[in-house]
Amino acid sequence: MKTGAAHTLLAMAGTKSLTAQEGTTVSQADILDVKNPIFLLDPMVLFSIAIGVVVAAIAFWIGVVIFKRMTRPPELAPPPPYEIALNHLRKARNWLEPETAERFCTEVSTIMRSFLEAHFKLPATEQTTEEFFSNPSHTEAFTADQNIELKQFSEQCDLAKFAQWGLGTTEMEKLYSTAEVFIETTGKPTEEPVQENPDAINPG
Secondary structure: OHHHHHHHHHHHHHHHHHHHHHHHHHHHHHHHHOOOOOOOOOHHHHHHHHHHHHHHHHHHHHHHHHHHHHHOOOOOOOOOHHHHHHHHHHHHHHHOOHHHHHHHHHHHHHHHHHHHHHHHOOOOOOOOHHHHHOOHHHOOOOOHHHHHHHHHHHHHHHHHHHOOOOOOHHHHHHHHHHHHHHHHHHHOOOOOOOOOOOOOOOOO
């Protein structure tokens, strides 16, 4: 009898234990199912935020562009054609040797023709010497002496370039001087003389 009662008590205890565990499991599941509420923003609020971000980005970009323009150093005007020609002419002195006469004449001839094209808008680099001087309108801006010197200069350079005509240092110096003087006298702006006012009162 005692043994049967003991078994009955153990069975009842086990049943209560299972019931308690099941209750605990259910309670935990119920707790896990409870979640925080989800807040949904109004679409108009999201649209306003997006517009604000875009406007801020555009304003920032405009500010950067304005700042760069304000802090950018001013652009320098390009040098006039006569300065460019004289600078190249000085570099051509490196070839002023009888052994490099052809290279020297090619350099100074190109410099002179480029100057004529840039300063006087003449097609000097596109025409041969004969073609250039056969058109009177190409040389009407020059004096008679300048026209003669320019033609002699061009013909002598052609002889050295195409006929391998040898030149000495003296002849090459003369070509250099002719080019330099021609560029300076025709390319540099002339200063207008100051006219005296006859009505001005001279200080006593």
